[in-house]
Every structure is written in C-alpha cells, then in structure tokens.
Amino acid sequence: MNNNFRCNCPITSALDIVGDKWTLVIIKQMLLEGKKTFKDFSESDEAIASNILSSRLKMLEQFKIITKEKLTHNKKTNIYLLTEKGLGLTPTIIELTLWSDLNIREHHSSIISDSRIEMVKKNKEESIKMIVEFYKQKTDYNKT
Amino acid sequence: MNNNFRCNCPITSALDIVGDKWTLVIIKQMLLEGKKTFKDFSESDEAIASNILSSRLKMLEQFKIITKEKLTHNKKTNIYLLTEKGLGLTPTIIELTLWSDLNIREHHSSIISDSRIEMVKKNKEESIKMIVEFYKQKTDYNKT
DNA sequence: TATTTTTGCTTGTAAAACAAAAGTAATAAA
DNA sequence: TTTATTACTTTTGTTTTACAAGCAAAAATA
Structure with a gap:
C-alpha cells in the first residue's frame, strides 16, 4: 500500500492523492454543488472528460473518500457520496476558497463569489460544520 | 488575463494555479522546510526534475506567489521567497496536513509526523500565525 | 418492442511530465 | 590565469496523462 507515494511527507502524500487538476474539483462539486451522479459531474461548467471522471471516481472510491x-x-x-474521510477535506476546500477570493480576482476578473463566502469569513469553524451537516442531511434525504 | 481558467468558480480557479502535482509541494518546502534556492528544491526528498522546477518557479513568480x-x-x-499572497496559502497547507495525518496513514504506513502537528491541533489559528511569523523572521535574517 | 438515458469504455491525437544530458554564467581553486 | 565547481536553465527524446469524439452495454421509459 506504500507504493505510488513520492516520499514520507504527509503533505506531499496528501497531494499524491488529491493534488491534480480534477480530484478536488470533483469533491467540491459534491460538497458545495450537490452533484452526485456521473451525469451531474459530466454536465458541470468545468467540462471534465468522461474517461478522466471515471478513473478519478474509481480512485476516490479506492481511497474511501467517496462511496458508490x-x-x-x-x-x-x-x-x-462523500464519506467522513471525504468530508474531512471541507476545511481545505474552504481555505482554498478564501485564498482564491482574496488573491485570484486580479488574474481572473469574471470569477464568481459564492454567497457562502461571507458567512465563512464571519465564522469559519461554524460555517464548516454547517456545510458538512447540510451535506449529510441532504444526502440522507435523497437516499430514501 | 482571464485565459487558462476552466470556469468562473473560485475553487476551480485556485486549482488552475496550485492544483497540480508539484506547486503546493514547492510552497510547502519554502514555508515549512526553509528551502529557498534552486539547489534546495532540487535536492529534496520529492526529487522534482529540474525543468519542471524551473517552469513552476517561473509560473509562481508570474502569479506573484513568490519573488526571485x-x-x-x-x-x-x-x-x-513567498510573498504575502504565497503565505496566504498557509491555512490551506495546514488543513491538508491535518487531513493527511488523520486519513492517509492507513494507505502509507511510513509517513512521518511533523512535530508541529501537535501544536497545530491544540491551537490552529495561533499556530498558523506563528508559522508565518517564523518564516518572515527567518527570511529577513537570511537576506542581510 | 423501440427508443432514450445513464454509465463508462475505446480510439486517436495533443499536451505535459519525466530523466538525462548539455549549456551558461558566476565563483572558487590551483 | 587556466581549470574546476556551483547554480541554475534549457534541450532532447521518451513516457505518461489528458482530452474529444464516438461507441456500447444496461436499464428505464414510451
């Protein structure tokens, strides 16, 4: 199981799993945009190719970050659906969002601001909990 | 300047810059391992190829995440050196570290635990400030 | 039964990553 | 002052990955 990791650094190892062009985008779509089927992801603004999507979902399932x-x-x-392990990436995604909101607009003027950013700025920890709880409620509802 | 971005989502746009195999590894090496020269990065455990390193440093400089x-x-x-914009990625890197520490060990048993992880677990916000301040002090010292 | 939808595979092409080596300029050593 | 070393940077050829378009199986729907 230790293969495919570049070294023994925890950060580098995390990036060996989620450090690519698509993985965190897919997780974001699940967490913040309510996407949950192959079709949902396929039709996204980001326009991921179906074969890449297929391989990423398989990988995420193997690492138990999502379930099928x-x-x-x-x-x-x-x-x-995101597992607890997958939901554990919420703080990382939120921090990336905050960094982007502050620093990327100068390079990309048409970037859109999510309404939840203001909420997160006011109370980060509480917002993260709310986002996770909202995700869990919604997916329970959809399963029945 | 709006080119090369997949869409108008702030998270996806952040990942258009730092969402690849090497960029956050280089930033981590600067922030947490005190690396600051081409040679420092070249000799790292992660063993990045020199041409990739060269192109990533150039890109990071263009986005004003680092200075040369x-x-x-x-x-x-x-x-x-990391700019304020680059140092703004500290919370993202810390959150990734915490996630990795909790979730990756089952897939990668020889992963090493940074001594600073315990500090971060106890007081996240304060630790992030300390890491940033430490970086700034150290680089001021090295410049003179 | 025929058609559509969903999922995900295949194929050919383009882009990116990679390792190894060569190039360049600054500095140090003989 | 030649020679060697250091610190980057670029080039080359190979391998890997990404990508778009089209294809196909399974299931739902008409």
Whole structure:
C-alpha cells in the first residue's frame, strides 16, 4: 500500500492523492454543488472528460473518500457520496476558497463569489460544520 | 488575463494555479522546510526534475506567489521567497496536513509526523500565525 | 418492442511530465 | 590565469496523462 507515494511527507502524500487538476474539483462539486451522479459531474461548467471522471471516481472510491451506491428503485444510476474521510477535506476546500477570493480576482476578473463566502469569513469553524451537516442531511434525504 | 481558467468558480480557479502535482509541494518546502534556492528544491526528498522546477518557479513568480531575488554579494544564486499572497496559502497547507495525518496513514504506513502537528491541533489559528511569523523572521535574517 | 438515458469504455491525437544530458554564467581553486 | 565547481536553465527524446469524439452495454421509459 506504500507504493505510488513520492516520499514520507504527509503533505506531499496528501497531494499524491488529491493534488491534480480534477480530484478536488470533483469533491467540491459534491460538497458545495450537490452533484452526485456521473451525469451531474459530466454536465458541470468545468467540462471534465468522461474517461478522466471515471478513473478519478474509481480512485476516490479506492481511497474511501467517496462511496458508490445505488438507489433502491433505480439499478442503473450510481450515486457517489462523500464519506467522513471525504468530508474531512471541507476545511481545505474552504481555505482554498478564501485564498482564491482574496488573491485570484486580479488574474481572473469574471470569477464568481459564492454567497457562502461571507458567512465563512464571519465564522469559519461554524460555517464548516454547517456545510458538512447540510451535506449529510441532504444526502440522507435523497437516499430514501 | 482571464485565459487558462476552466470556469468562473473560485475553487476551480485556485486549482488552475496550485492544483497540480508539484506547486503546493514547492510552497510547502519554502514555508515549512526553509528551502529557498534552486539547489534546495532540487535536492529534496520529492526529487522534482529540474525543468519542471524551473517552469513552476517561473509560473509562481508570474502569479506573484513568490519573488526571485539575489543576495548582495552573490550574483549567481537566486533566492525564492513567498510573498504575502504565497503565505496566504498557509491555512490551506495546514488543513491538508491535518487531513493527511488523520486519513492517509492507513494507505502509507511510513509517513512521518511533523512535530508541529501537535501544536497545530491544540491551537490552529495561533499556530498558523506563528508559522508565518517564523518564516518572515527567518527570511529577513537570511537576506542581510 | 423501440427508443432514450445513464454509465463508462475505446480510439486517436495533443499536451505535459519525466530523466538525462548539455549549456551558461558566476565563483572558487590551483 | 587556466581549470574546476556551483547554480541554475534549457534541450532532447521518451513516457505518461489528458482530452474529444464516438461507441456500447444496461436499464428505464414510451
């Protein structure tokens, strides 16, 4: 299991898993945009190719960052959900968002500001909890 | 300046800059390992190829995440330092470290735990300030 | 049964990463 | 003052990965 890691640094090892062009984008789409099916991801603004999406979802499932389930009355559509491990990336994603909001606009003027950013700026810890709780509630609801 | 960004999402746009295999590794090496010259980075455990290193440093300089300076009495060695914008990534790096510390060990048993992790767990905000202040002090010292 | 939707694979092409080596300029050593 | 070393930077050829477009199987729907 120790293969494919560049070295023994925890940060570098985390980046060996989520440090690529697409992985955190997919996790963001699940966490903040409510996406959960292959089609949801395929139709996103980011326009990920289906083969890349397929391989990333497989990898994330192997690392237990997401699960792949099916609805009881639909045997075709796969439902991809963040695990606790995946939800543990919420603070990282929130910090990246805050950094981007402050620092990227000068290079990318048409960037959109999520309404939740103001909430996060006011009370970071509470907002993170709320985002995670909201995700869990929503996915419970959708499963039944 | 709006080119090369996949879409208007702040998170995706941040990842268009730092979302690759090497960029956050280089920033980590500067922030937490005191690396500041081309040679420092070249000799790291992660073993980045020199041409990739060169292109990433150039990109980071263009985005004003790092600066490239020279010491007064050495016209050869370039000193790469994090700007305020670059130091703004400290919370992201810290959150990634905490996530890794909790979640990656099961896939990578020989991962090393930085002694600063315990400090960060106890008081996150204060630790981040300390890490940034320490970086600034150290680099001021090295410049004179 | 025929059609559509969803998922994800295949194929050919383009881009990026990579290792190794060569190039360049500053500095140090003989 | 030649020679060697150091610190980067670029080049070269190879491998890997990304990508778009199209294809196909399974299941749902008409």
